Amino acid sequence: MRNITVSVDDDTYRFARIRAAELDTSVSAMVRDFLERLVEGQTGRHGAETERERRQRLLNAVFEDIRQTRGSFRAADSLTRDALYERDAIR
Numbered sequence: 784m785r786n787i788t789v790s791v792d793d794d795t796y797r798f799a800r801i802r803a804a805e806l807d808t809s810v811s812a813m814v815r816d817f818l819e820r821l822v823e824g825q826t827g828r829h830g831a832e833t834e835r836e837r838r839q840r841l842l843n844a845v846f847e848d849i850r851q852t853r854g855s856f857r858a859a860d861s862l863t864r865d866a867l868y869e870r871d872a873i874r
Contacts, residue, residue, distance in 0.1 A: 796810075799813065
């Protein structure tokens with residue numbers, strides 16, 4: 784494994800350390816993960832997949848799996864409208 788040196792301004796370093804602590808990791812691990820994703824091609828517009836892009840990608844995968852296994856995803860396939868809103872209990 785190789786070591787690299789990166790220079791950043793004091794504010795960037797301070798915020799990176801805070802973020803690393805929030806994620807229970809180190810700044811080095813965050814940089815390493817970023818570079819690995821960059822090399823693997825799993826990157827967004829500016830070289831890193833944003834959290835929003837990652838969530839959207841995962842949601843798309845879940846919905847695609849549902850479409851392939853069930854053909855559709857509708858509550859009406861499982862429940863009647865009355866059962867859904869428990870209207871028989873109100874009457």
